[in-house]
Amino acid sequence: MAVKALKGFKDIVPGEVETWQFIEGTARDILHRFGCAEIKVPILEKTKLFKRSIGETTDIVEKEMYTFADRNGSSLTMRPEGTAPVLRAYIENGLHAAKPIQKLYTIGPMFRHERPQKGRLRQFHQISVEVLGTDLPRVDAELMAMAALILEELGLSASLEINSLGCPECRPSFNEALLKFIGGVDDLCEDCLRRRETNPLRVLDCKSANCQAHYKDAPSILDHLCSGCDDHFSKVKKGLDLLEVPYSVNSFMVRGLDYYTRTTFELLTNDLGAQSAVGAGGRYDGLVAQLGGPKVPGIGFAMGMERLALLLDQQEDALPESELDLFIAALGSAAQDEAFKMCQALRSIGLSIAMDHQNRSLKNQMKQAGRAKARFALIIGDEELANGQAVLRNMETKDQLDVALGGDVNDWSLELADKLFD
Numbered sequence: 001m002a003v004k005a006l007k008g009f010k011d012i013v014p015g016e017v018e019t020w021q022f023i024e025g026t027a028r029d030i031l032h033r034f035g036c037a038e039i040k041v042p043i044l045e046k047t048k049l050f051k052r053s054i055g056e057t058t059d060i061v062e063k064e065m066y067t068f069a070d071r072n073g074s075s076l077t078m079r080p081e082g083t084a085p086v087l088r089a090y091i092e093n094g095l096h097a098a099k100p101i102q103k104l105y106t107i108g109p110m111f112r113h114e115r116p117q118k119g120r121l122r123q124f125h126q127i128s129v130e131v132l133g134t135d136l137p138r139v140d141a142e143l144m145a146m147a148a149l150i151l152e153e154l155g156l157s158a159s160l161e162i163n164s165l166g167c168p169e170c171r172p173s174f175n176e177a178l179l180k181f182i183g184g185v186d187d188l189c190e191d192c193l194r195r196r197e198t199n200p201l202r203v204l205d206c207k208s209a210n211c212q213a214h215y216k217d218a219p220s221i222l223d224h225l226c227s228g229c230d231d232h233f234s235k236v237k238k239g240l241d242l243l244e245v246p247y248s249v250n251s252f253m254v255r256g257l258d259y260y261t262r263t264t265f266e267l268l269t270n271d272l273g274a275q276s277a278v279g280a281g282g283r284y285d286g287l288v289a290q291l292g293g294p295k296v297p298g299i300g301f302a303m304g305m306e307r308l309a310l311l312l313d314q315q316e317d318a319l320p321e322s323e324l325d326l327f328i329a330a331l332g333s334a335a336q337d338e339a340f341k342m343c344q345a346l347r348s349i350g351l352s353i354a355m356d357h358q359n360r361s362l363k364n365q366m367k368q369a370g371r372a373k374a375r376f377a378l379i380i381g382d383e384e385l386a387n388g389q390a391v392l393r394n395m396e397t398k399d400q401l402d403v404a405l406g407g408d409v410n411d412w413s414l415e416l417a418d419k420l421f422d
């Protein structure tokens with residue numbers, strides 16, 4: 001029996017890959033407009049990097065990581081997200097010393113052993129952005145505006161929800177109030193009862209309708225912010241208002257990773273079934289130091305590329321159709337030889353060219369040109385070749401014109417290219 005791909009791991013085949021290239025190209029363009037530089041980091045890291053950053057009691061670390069012992073016994077993990085590896089690289093390569101503010105992005109696969117469903121895979125891809133070295137609220141607003149612009153230029157829309165998770169100074173008072181509140185509720189689900197002991201904030205993220213019914217009266221973290229966090233959050237909102245980025249505040253958004261402080265945000269859509277987040281992120285002012293680096297604040301977000309691709313696929317005419325510049329229909333062995341050389345000459349000056357190498361009938365070759373969505377077809381037979389002639393057909397209008405061949409293939413290839421782009 002043929003060997004199949006792993007569950008939750010997907011091939012991205014021609015026909016789909018064009019959507020991915022469009023997403024990546026659009027994102028790169030916008031990221032560069034905002035002054036971000038690309039960084040490439042390994043897929044495998046030491047397990048402790050993720051335990052220390054994402055948090056020991058998160059779902060990702062407790063149940064979703066692809067972790068295994070290396071041949072020499074050290075524990076390795078296939079990255080479940082991009083922030084921790086980028087920060088490790090930032091520290092290890094002394095990037096903080098090179099530039100006080102670093103804006104870095106990385107695009108690539110991440111791995112989480114979750115239950116696969118629409119928009120949720122075990123190998124998925126993120127466009128992941130980190131801005132390190134500043135805690136100015138305007139940077140938070142600018143980053144969210146950048147995420148919104150990526151969606152806009154892809155022709156997609158999502159709603160932005162924001163929250164503040166406070167800082168080590170004010171979070172304990174909220175945790176205390178929350179613990180007091182949930183301590184008085186007894187019919188919580190098993191997960192919430194466990195989280196109540198290990199990571200109380202995470203109970204607010206519970207999917208159970210029964211638990212959520214209790215939490216609607218829970219204390220709000222926004223009522224517990226210290227004056228520094230409260231002021232920061234107000235300025236982030238003002239920044240979004242100035243940039244005219246619409247948002248709503250959701251004080252129950254807690255995120256699934258423990259490193260966040262202050263601003264957190266999610267970009268949500270109703271068009272993906274259960275998986276509503278196309279992107280998410282937030283500030284992590286203590287994380288660089290926690291990973292052994294300097295005391296440098298940071299903020300970032302990641303977008304799920306599978307989810308963006310699904311949204312684009314649901315839209316008609318989202319992508320321009322890919323086209324071939326020219327199909328060469330060569331009839332006869334001398335014409336086949338000449339066309340073979342022509343393909344190389346025309347491709348080397350930047351045109352996309354195809355031909356049929358099997359000398360099939362003109363009708364069959366024109367069908368191939370149509371299927372390949374060629375803009376033009378060049379028809380050459382042995383006789384035309386002997387007379388230094390060929391016919392150039394515009395595949396859309398069906399207009400035809402005679403073109404002169406002769407002399408060096410490279411010279412008249414240039415002339416032909418001029419005609420195609422007239």
Ligand code: HAM
Binds near residue numbers: 081128301
């Ligand atoms: P996250 O919320 O875990 O955050 O993931 C960000 C995005 O990745 C999600 O909104 C979703 O679009 C996509 N995603 C996550 N898991 C899957 C999956 N199993 N299948 C398909 N798509 C998925 C982070 O990863 C943080 N590192 C974001 C960040 C960067 N925060 C600060 N800097």
